[in-house]
Amino acid sequence: MIEMHDVWKTYPNGATALQGIDIRIDRGEFVYVVGPSGAGKSTFVKLMYRAERPTKGQIFVNGFNIDRMRERRIPYLRRHIGVVFQDFKLLPQLTAAENVAFALEVIEMPRRQIRRRVADVMELVGLSHKMHARPNELSGGEQQRVAVARALVNNPVVLIADEPTGNLDPETSWEILRLLEKINDRGTTVVMATHNRDIVNTRKKRVIAIEQGRIVRDEERGVYGL
Numbered sequence: 001m002i003e004m005h006d007v008w009k010t011y012p013n014g015a016t017a018l019q020g021i022d023i024r025i026d027r028g029e030f031v032y033v034v035g036p037s038g039a040g041k042s043t044f045v046k047l048m049y050r051a052e053r054p055t056k057g058q059i060f061v062n063g064f065n066i067d068r069m070r071e072r073r074i075p076y077l078r079r080h081i082g083v084v085f086q087d088f089k090l091l092p093q094l095t096a097a098e099n100v101a102f103a104l105e106v107i108e109m110p111r112r113q114i115r116r117r118v119a120d121v122m123e124l125v126g127l128s129h130k131m132h133a134r135p136n137e138l139s140g141g142e143q144q145r146v147a148v149a150r151a152l153v154n155n156p157v158v159l160i161a162d163e164p165t166g167n168l169d170p171e172t173s174w175e176i177l178r179l180l181e182k183i184n185d186r187g188t189t190v191v192m193a194t195h196n197r198d199i200v201n202t203r204k205k206r207v208i209a210i211e212q213g214r215i216v217r218d219e220e221r222g223v224y225g226l
């Protein structure tokens with residue numbers, strides 16, 4: 001599903017974010033990525049959807065060597081990968097449903113199909129009653145649900161969440177986590193970079209710990225660490 005072979009990343013300013021990463025994440029897994037601030041977690045997940053490119057090494061997603069992929073194939077790759085961010089990144093002038101529909105309009109899906117698909121994912125995230133609200137009329141947790149719906153609307157094989165609970169209170173964080181678990185139960189691979197010690201330690205799942213750009217721990221039923 002996702003493989004990295006000896007992946008290194010140095011940014012143009014000379015900051016080395018990753019050093020020799022080897023990893024394999026299989027279809028259907030739920031993986032937490034943990035580590036101190038600046039360890040390289042965001043860089044690690046950004047490489048998976050080609051928001052950043054490695055300085056060295058190979059990355060395979062869904063069987064494709066994504067660094068070798070032609071530019072025109074990138075939108076196709078992104079359709080297989082849903083991404084959720086800490087700060088939601090919704091378009092403020094659009095309603096919840098319009099935010100979710102946007103990705104489908106870009107690929108010119110017929111209108112009726114879009115309407116059905118948007119209604120389905122809004123129901124999945126429990127927000128059928130807020131379809132026409134704009135982001136500033138929604139709570140943080142609701143905005144994150146819309147962002148999850150948007151990430152899922154293309155039926156991706158993998159959902160990448162970079163600190164999805166970073167801006168939410170503990171109770172709302174758990175709601176989002178339960179939503180991600182529900183999505184994982186339906187077969188989608190979930191990779192979640194997080195600082196949420198409580199969640200990682202309560203829900204024992206695979207934990208990949210990164211420190212100073214290296215994987216220092218990779219455990220099947222891991223913990224957050226010290």
Ligand SMILES: Nc1ncnc2c1ncn2[C@@H]1O[C@H](COP(=O)(O)OP(=O)(O)OP(=O)(O)O)[C@@H](O)[C@H]1O
Nearest residue numbers: 011013015016017036037038039040041042043044
């Ligand atoms: N666009 C960039 N340009 C230059 N350096 C960067 C860039 N993004 C990240 N870095 C550097 O790469 C290293 C890893 O950063 P990264 O954001 O991957 O860490 P992180 O573990 O996600 O941190 P946090 O938990 O604070 O989000 C840091 O030293 C950071 O300063």
